[in-house]
Amino acid sequence: xxxxxxxxxxxxxxxxFAVSVIVFLVMNVLPGDPAVTILGIDSTExxxxxxxxxxxxxxxxxxxxxxxxWDAVRGDFGTSYFFxxxxxxxxAERLPLTLPLAAFGMLATVTLGVTLGIIAAxxxxxxxxxxxxxxxxxxxxxxxxWLSILLVLLFAVKLRWLPPGGFxxxxxxxxALRSLILPTAALALVQSAVLARVTRxxxxxxxxxDFVRTARATGLAPRRILGRHILPNALVPIVTIVGMQVAxxxxxxxxxxNVFYLPGLGRLVFQSIANRDLFTVQALVVLFAAIxxxxxxLVDIAYVLIDPRLKGRLA
Amino acid sequence: xxxxxGITVRFGSHAALRDVSLxxxxxxxxGIVGExxxxxxxxxxxxxxxxxxxxxxxxxxxxxxxxxxxxxxxQWRSLRxxxxxxxxxxxxxxxxxxxxxxxxxxxxxxxxxxLDRKAxxxxxxxxxxxxxxxxxxxxxxxYPHELSGGQRQRVLIALALACDPALLIxxxxxxxxxxxxxxxxxxxxxxxxRDRGMALVFISHxxxxxxxxxxxxxxxxxxxxxxxxxxxxxxxxxxxxxxxxLLAARPPxxxxxxxxxxxVVPGNVPAMADLPLGCRFAGRCHVELPRCAATRPSETSLSxxxxxxxxxxxxxxx
Numbered sequence: 001x002x003x004x005x006x007x008x009x010x011x012x013x014x015x016x017f018a019v020s021v022i023v024f025l026v027m028n029v030l031p032g033d034p035a036v037t038i039l040g041i042d043s044t045e046x047x048x049x050x051x052x053x054x055x056x057x058x059x060x061x062x063x064x065x066x067x068x069x070w071d072a073v074r075g076d077f078g079t080s081y082f083f084x085x086x087x088x089x090x091x092a093e094r095l096p097l098t099l100p101l102a103a104f105g106m107l108a109t110v111t112l113g114v115t116l117g118i119i120a121a122x123x124x125x126x127x128x129x130x131x132x133x134x135x136x137x138x139x140x141x142x143x144x145x146w147l148s149i150l151l152v153l154l155f156a157v158k159l160r161w162l163p164p165g166g167f168x169x170x171x172x173x174x175x176a177l178r179s180l181i182l183p184t185a186a187l188a189l190v191q192s193a194v195l196a197r198v199t200r201x202x203x204x205x206x207x208x209x210d211f212v213r214t215a216r217a218t219g220l221a222p223r224r225i226l227g228r229h230i231l232p233n234a235l236v237p238i239v240t241i242v243g244m245q246v247a248x249x250x251x252x253x254x255x256x257x258n259v260f261y262l263p264g265l266g267r268l269v270f271q272s273i274a275n276r277d278l279f280t281v282q283a284l285v286v287l288f289a290a291i292x293x294x295x296x297x298l299v300d301i302a303y304v305l306i307d308p309r310l311k312g313r314l315a
Numbered sequence: 316x317x318x319x320x321g322i323t324v325r326f327g328s329h330a331a332l333r334d335v336s337l338x339x340x341x342x343x344x345x346g347i348v349g350e351x352x353x354x355x356x357x358x359x360x361x362x363x364x365x366x367x368x369x370x371x372x373x374x375x376x377x378x379x380x381x382x383x384x385x386x387x388x389x390q391w392r393s394l395r396x397x398x399x400x401x402x403x404x405x406x407x408x409x410x411x412x413x414x415x416x417x418x419x420x421x422x423x424x425x426x427x428x429x430l431d432r433k434a435x436x437x438x439x440x441x442x443x444x445x446x447x448x449x450x451x452x453x454x455x456x457x458y459p460h461e462l463s464g465g466q467r468q469r470v471l472i473a474l475a476l477a478c479d480p481a482l483l484i485x486x487x488x489x490x491x492x493x494x495x496x497x498x499x500x501x502x503x504x505x506x507x508x509r510d511r512g513m514a515l516v517f518i519s520h521x522x523x524x525x526x527x528x529x530x531x532x533x534x535x536x537x538x539x540x541x542x543x544x545x546x547x548x549x550x551x552x553x554x555x556x557x558x559x560x561l562l563a564a565r566p567p568x569x570x571x572x573x574x575x576x577x578x579v580v581p582g583n584v585p586a587m588a589d590l591p592l593g594c595r596f597a598g599r600c601h602v603e604l605p606r607c608a609a610t611r612p613s614e615t616s617l618s619x620x621x622x623x624x625x626x627x628x629x630x631x632x633x
Contacts, residue, residue, distance in 0.1 A: 210408035217363055217403075218423050218474060219395035222388075228422075232413050307413060308458045 117199020139193025364391030417455025
């Protein structure tokens, strides 16, 4: 167990390092100059040069990267070129929107995906199964941003049940939650369509196994067999996909927050890339990578909690 | 307690069981023997109401006086475990791999007998002990993959016995086990049936295992019962050519005879699709009469409790 944790921690750091190097290089290869973005296109070359020197942009690439890592290790992620505030402040300000949004997105994905998948498996070959499979096929085919627009048109513009976008802050939790309903749905519908399919096929595979026959011979009701015997045994592939979907939902916030005008981390990533705001992009991408790697780590732990036969994996 | 007559199970146009009749009294031990594909497992599933949904059942089936021939799954569920229980062939895969075996055995105790957690646990440990599991408290906390094949089969028997059924159906319970472990399991089944006054249907292709486990035996071939009677009589003086062939195909016990080639019943069990119209054994039989291929022999009573379905019975009066 300790060896496992140590190995995973090293892998965690190596992943973050690789991600930060790649982002740093890509941001420098991209055309565009932060000084121009900040000062405007009619600024003088002298003013731009002064600003570059102030931001440290005149130093060689490796020096800038080294300085960034050195500061980051000590908890200082630099100052945003564009907003002129520490990046950590920017993140702290927007985390209370993106974190709940991603969490609701995952919660809705798992609830909807697993429930529909299990119902489809229980109804295998009957109309309920066909209907769910058809819906999930649609869900997989529809792009999330387009679905978002449809949801806004229907629930905000036509029915006027929910706000079309924006976020009022958590001062009024009810209003805040209402404004997160459509974004959550947009995040979760596509992902849950994938999950429903995985759940269904995994459950169908387990249904054929001998212990399910034993459970029937024990006189257990179909619902109990499904919930207590089939579902737990179908969980390993489901958990694998859920782990990958954390990445999908986290990166999905970039698109969704832009469609719904939510001032969260996803929108911040988008703005920062457009503004060539290197330190902000750098910190956000590393943060997203950390979330995804942590999710995968939790998936590995979950495998062992689900299946006692996999205890050897932690060695 | 079980009265089955004229049981026919069809999958589309193919009959997996044809005109099978069976009577089972409390405490009776009945063996079902036959090759793979003879329909013996299908018969076991029929008695549990667990035929695949694509199967069509005809005939009369009474369990405890209730007509179950057309019963829905819900009705069968109230009989399973409480009146009729079943143990399957592969103990390695017949237990939920994610559950401690003690929890598996406790499930019917909690659900069907509505015992509270403590009482169920107590009863579970007694059941494991009764089925010959050493250190039941320790084993109950283990997962199936931590137990041996014989121990898993004992757990499955304990599970089947949980609600004190009147009939236990054991479908090839020893086939996947080492010979000496299988021997212990058959001994256990006989002891349990005797102690509890429980009826036992023992399905096997192993004639030696059947001989030491049951009182009566039914020999199945091609979905039909071709011969039945007290096990000692059937094995000593088989009347149906198929039973004779099965007995001749047993490996001899003394080494001197082992040099001989093992006799076999020639040919294969016919596929369900191309079963002969008449006697299903026609084509593999060593005494074949012209009418064998044309008309189906019916079960002829030879003596009380003894019968065979063959056109060529040596002496109908024995």
